[in-house]
Amino acid sequence: MARRLDRDVLAGIALAGLGGYVAWRAAGWDLLTEDGPGPGFFPLGYGVLMVALSALLVLRTLLQPRPDAENGDVAGHARALATWAAFAGAAFAMQWIGFVAGFALLSAVVVVFVFGRGWARGAAVGAASAGVFWLVFERLMGVGLPAGPWGF
Amino acid sequence: METLAALGQGFAVALQPENLLWCLLGCFLGTIVGVLPGLGPAATIALLLPLTFGMDPTGGIIMLAGIYFGAKYGGSTTSILLNIPGEASSVVTCLDGYQMARKGRGGAALGIAAIASFVAGTFGIVALTLLAPPIAEFALSFSSPEYFALMVLGLSLVVVLGGSSLIKALLALLVGLWLTSIGTDLFTSQSRFTFGSSFLLGGIDFMIVAVGLFAIAGVLESIRAREETTALPVPNRLRELMPSWAELKACRFAFLNGSVVGFIVGVLPGAGSAIASFIAYGVEKTVSRHPEKFGTGVPEGVAAPEGANNADSGGAMVPLLTLGIPGGGSTAILLSALIVWGVKPGPLMMTESPEVFWGLIASLYIGSVMLLVMNLPLVPLFAQILRIPVYVLFPLIFGLALVGAFGVSDNPMNLLLLAGFGLLGYVMVQFGFPPAPLILGFVLGDAMERAVRQSLTMSLGDPAILVERPLSAVMLALAALVLVSPLIGRLLRRRRAGVAV
Numbered sequence: 001m002a003r004r005l006d007r008d009v010l011a012g013i014a015l016a017g018l019g020g021y022v023a024w025r026a027a028g029w030d031l032l033t034e035d036g037p038g039p040g041f042f043p044l045g046y047g048v049l050m051v052a053l054s055a056l057l058v059l060r061t062l063l064q065p066r067p068d069a070e071n072g073d074v075a076g077h078a079r080a081l082a083t084w085a086a087f088a089g090a091a092f093a094m095q096w097i098g099f100v101a102g103f104a105l106l107s108a109v110v111v112v113f114v115f116g117r118g119w120a121r122g123a124a125v126g127a128a129s130a131g132v133f134w135l136v137f138e139r140l141m142g143v144g145l146p147a148g149p150w151g152f
Numbered sequence: 153m154e155t156l157a158a159l160g161q162g163f164a165v166a167l168q169p170e171n172l173l174w175c176l177l178g179c180f181l182g183t184i185v186g187v188l189p190g191l192g193p194a195a196t197i198a199l200l201l202p203l204t205f206g207m208d209p210t211g212g213i214i215m216l217a218g219i220y221f222g223a224k225y226g227g228s229t230t231s232i233l234l235n236i237p238g239e240a241s242s243v244v245t246c247l248d249g250y251q252m253a254r255k256g257r258g259g260a261a262l263g264i265a266a267i268a269s270f271v272a273g274t275f276g277i278v279a280l281t282l283l284a285p286p287i288a289e290f291a292l293s294f295s296s297p298e299y300f301a302l303m304v305l306g307l308s309l310v311v312v313l314g315g316s317s318l319i320k321a322l323l324a325l326l327v328g329l330w331l332t333s334i335g336t337d338l339f340t341s342q343s344r345f346t347f348g349s350s351f352l353l354g355g356i357d358f359m360i361v362a363v364g365l366f367a368i369a370g371v372l373e374s375i376r377a378r379e380e381t382t383a384l385p386v387p388n389r390l391r392e393l394m395p396s397w398a399e400l401k402a403c404r405f406a407f408l409n410g411s412v413v414g415f416i417v418g419v420l421p422g423a424g425s426a427i428a429s430f431i432a433y434g435v436e437k438t439v440s441r442h443p444e445k446f447g448t449g450v451p452e453g454v455a456a457p458e459g460a461n462n463a464d465s466g467g468a469m470v471p472l473l474t475l476g477i478p479g480g481g482s483t484a485i486l487l488s489a490l491i492v493w494g495v496k497p498g499p500l501m502m503t504e505s506p507e508v509f510w511g512l513i514a515s516l517y518i519g520s521v522m523l524l525v526m527n528l529p530l531v532p533l534f535a536q537i538l539r540i541p542v543y544v545l546f547p548l549i550f551g552l553a554l555v556g557a558f559g560v561s562d563n564p565m566n567l568l569l570l571a572g573f574g575l576l577g578y579v580m581v582q583f584g585f586p587p588a589p590l591i592l593g594f595v596l597g598d599a600m601e602r603a604v605r606q607s608l609t610m611s612l613g614d615p616a617i618l619v620e621r622p623l624s625a626v627m628l629a630l631a632a633l634v635l636v637s638p639l640i641g642r643l644l645r646r647r648r649a650g651v652a653v
Contacts, residue, residue: 011583015323022330022345029342036609039337039344042601043330050326057319076376077582083375084575087368087550091567094554103554107547114375115543125544133551143202145558 012058019050083114098148104130162510174211175515178218179522186226187537194481195366196223199552202559209493210508214515221519228265228458241425241461244433248453255449259393262531264451265458270524272459275411276466277516288474291499297618300603301627306421306477308631311589320585328593357560358488363553364573365587371546372578403455409435410459418467421479425464429457473497481588484595
């Protein structure tokens, strides 16, 4: 639970920073004009509220009694974040290598590295899933997926 | 009588072969994706939304409604056969549904879930049909201050009822409001929070936010939790899927209970089907002659929550279609989809787009029948999806999300935003922040800002306009009451504890 409490402090600080940024930017725009509220009016309101609520979250967390610590799921988070990194990397690379190759690589990486299956299975799942998606979305439904240097 | 005539016209629209096909396809796809563990209705709608982009508004909305209802049906299969709730509203179904499956009555449990969903879902649609016209007529008298107050009230209910921490839910809502401010201000053309990027001038597409927050984050969370999918067997013959007469008789009250509780809770913004299913289960257990058997595999324990889960959908459509206010993540995505098609949900929808409004309601009736007819014989097929290894399923979900992002535009920045929102959704879950208030803030943010700015323009900058008009004042007072109610409750509990000591 202590880990959770620390997380609340971290989240509170991050959100207070975001709220402060929002309020600071909004204060630089028109707040009230002759025609009514300006573009800074609404963001200033929720930015200030965000700072206040974040401070409340941090204070509440620090003032609460801290229960015993619980074990964090480090391996689980590592697995999830590795998967996310593969997803983000493939999404980024698709503009150069195209959807089919990017998606095949993503599927293979998830199968091999996240689920610990062999390369053969990874290659089979990657090729099959990318092929099915290309057939259904590109060929049958006409969705314009990005193409790589090899034309698909 | 007028309502019946309008509904008749709606059936004329919904029964067109093309629309029937879209409804069937929506129900089928919604059920298939809804069966997947970790993907609730909101993620399902967001993932499948791009499939409807090329369609005409009526067909697209009919298909989306089918997806929404189908996803709710699909969730029960995962709960009963895997003991993994596909979404929060299916948690209670696990209690008795999985126990029935372990006793070899999995087919009957799935059959009861389908029948309860049909009965309660139809009740919810009938109530929606009867209530929508008078509510929309009443809402015609609303002006900007009333709309602002209504949105504040709705969002207050969402943050209080939707999460365990009021502060965190409010903060999630505010982040949603900020995200929707990114782009060009519609009143003054001032660019806001674009960080100098021309890509952000047009704002962030809601689909990118919804798919990232719900679908990508859902898969990441399933991978973290390493959810195993070892499904219990399902009989293949229809006769074995049908509950016995005694089981159906035992569920009589559960069907009614689930229908009424589900609809009433569904109308309330933020309460959602999870609360509806818990309340219906609690009521059923309280009035039962054998409450001690609940949790050991009684059919009423499946019928009541599954009924409430589906009647909730009809209830949630009431504020969405008549006021333009979504009550949860799924209806927020539906609202955005309607806006994309140029249909503006609210009191004028019935007069401005009657074919869409009544066509949608008629298609809900048709979809409900389709789902019952489809679910009983096809449950073994849907259950087979659970046998597909997760290392195949999860990349497929990633693929659907990526195709959806390309459907929005071919700008690669959208893909990076999608990944970013996926990470944000995952971090939010780990830190205990509910994602539903964020998506609601994102969807309603523009309308809320417009309403408050128009109100203050009307009053020449005097904020008293928000509390001088009776209806607006009542709604804002109710919102304040809703927001302080957890504090009052805590104080009362402390006082009671003090007295007890």
